[in-house]
Amino acid sequence: MKQRNPEIDMNDVVISIRDLYKSFGSNHVLRGINLDVHKGENVVVLGRSGTGKSVLIKIIVGLLYPDAGTVNVLGKDVSALTEADLRELRMQVGFSFQSAALYDSMTVGENLAFPLRRNNKQISNDQVRRMVDIVLDAVGLSQAINQLPAELSGGQRKRIGIARTLILKPQIMLYDEPTAGLDPITCIEINNLINEVQRRFNTSSIIITHDLTCAKETGDSIAVMQEGQFVAQGSFDDVFRKENDLIQSFYQYNFIQ
Amino acid sequence: MDSSNGQPEKPVISPGVDRFFINVHTTFLFVARFFRELFRFPFETREFIRQCYMVGYKSLALISLTGFITGLVFTKQSRPSLSEFGATSWLPSLIAIAVIRALAPLVTALICAGKVGSSIGAELGSMRVTEQIDAMEVSAINPFKYLVVTRVLATTVCLPILMAYTALVGLLGSYLDVHVNEQTSITFFFLKAFSDITFLDLFASTFKAMAYGFTIGIVSCYQGYNASQGTQGVGKAANISVVISMFLIFIEEVIIVQVVNSIR
Helix, strand or coil: CCCCCCCCEEEEEEEEEEEEEEEECCEEEEEEEEEEEEECCEEEEEECCCCCHHHHHHHHCCCCCCCEEEEEECCEEHHHCCHHHHHHHHCCEEEECCCCCCCCCCCHHHHHHHHHHHHCCCCCHHHHHHHHHHHHHHCCCHHHCCCCHHHCCHHHHHHHHHHHHHCCCCCEEEEECCCCCCCHHHHHHHHHHHHHHHHHHCCEEEEEECCHHHHHHHCCEEEEEECCEEEEEECHHHHHCCCCHHHHHHHHCCCCC | CECCCCCECCCCCCHHHHHHHHHHHHHHHHHHHHHHHHCCCCCCHHHHHHHHHHHCHHHHHHHHHHHHHHHHHHHHHHHHHHHHCCCHHHHHHHHHHHHHHHHHHHHHHHHHHHHHHHHHHHHHHHHHHCCHHHHHHHCCCCHHHHHHHHHHHHHHHHHHHHHHHHHHHHHHHHHHHHHHHHCCCHHHHHHHHHHHCCHHHHHHHHHHHHHHHHHHHHHHHHHHHCCCCHHHHHHHHHHHHHHHHHHHHHHHHHHHHHHHHHHC
16 A cells, blocks of 8 residues: 655645536536645545546546536636636646547657647757656656557556656646556556656646555545545545445455455 | 536427527637637647648649549530530630639539548547547647647638639640640630639639638538547548538538629
8 A cells, every 4th residue: 555645745735626516417427526635645536437536637627617616726716717827727737638648640759749849939859859758768668759659558658648748847647547448567557657756746646546456556545436426535544444335345346455 | 408407408499409509609609719719829830831731732633633524524515515606716715714713613622621621520520539639728738729720721721722723724624625626725725715714703713712611621620629429429520521511612602603793
């Protein structure tokens, strides 16, 4: 199990969510979510598929708007930001997609350089190359620089997806199902990478997952989501001591006990 | 359509009609956003040039073939009727009027609606369903400006150029038939061909091609950018891009011809 990061600053809340509601038609996805993420903390949101976990992080980054409630990221109310301010904020927040969402027509190197060049018109080619090398080294895929996304395995694609977010040096990382669809060994590698990113780049993170091993290995704290609400929040041990059917069934169906 | 209390809302007219008006409304918002982003700094020059290459240069082979055949076949079809009146000497100007006023803009637009429209619809649709557009947004990149504005601008700028090229190739096809039958020189053919072409004809054709280009670009981008339902949605976006573009091109043709004829 992961040791709690000693660098966590409990007085510095980087993400604060209060009474968050979101519906799609008659489907009430989020029903009053409250969550604080402190500086340097990895918070795992654990829950079954379709419980609104991904919707939650899409609201945090402004891809979706809430029906009610507030989301403060680095002291800014996301729903109230102008387009330009939202773009500014997004440079501080890295988002790793479940599918990695790499640009098919670009090589790995171009995928990584793209956000950097777009957000910094003055940057030289040498600087871009150096940054690309640094993040590729951080995810352990320096040799893949000239490959196309279609030539990569699922695990490699996820790593490059993480590298693409790291290149903008974000303060916050949002991981959407980082281990979904990967073999157990690659899952361990991704879990280690998430912890390495936290240590090396001093990021705060929300990790969305239904993988208990991932939750155990990467989370400083865990929030369990059921039907759009958190039914338990706290450390891994605290949460899994609770008498809740969902939590117990998660435990029963995983082989890590 | 559901209200926030979870009860399905009653349609105002009928679900289909309501959906149609909602689509019209969102399309207008999309077009309005295009013009807003068009004049906002920074301009995506490199991507615009890349798109011009994709729309313009990559369509040249297909345009050359169809343009040439259109001119050749139209001349061959017109010849017997004109021969009856001994008026085959009118062929160059007749063909030039037909090609420049109607055939070149229409053939170019229909070819591009099929080739470019489906390609843009499928590309953006695929980027939407694989979250690549969302990935751009969260990387603080404006995907609308990068993907939509550049493509719509490229189709709007390239269609008139392709149209002029189609007209030229079409006239060359026509010249081939005229030369084989009447041994006319190329200089005489083109002098005769352009003798009845006015500035209004050239201006109207250029304007038409720009309108068709804008239509193809905006319809395809709208369909691709708003694609959903996975791979099925990508196919649907590509297909609807072509169908709606062609439909609108014919409607625009009728309107523009009416307006130009009233000026003439």
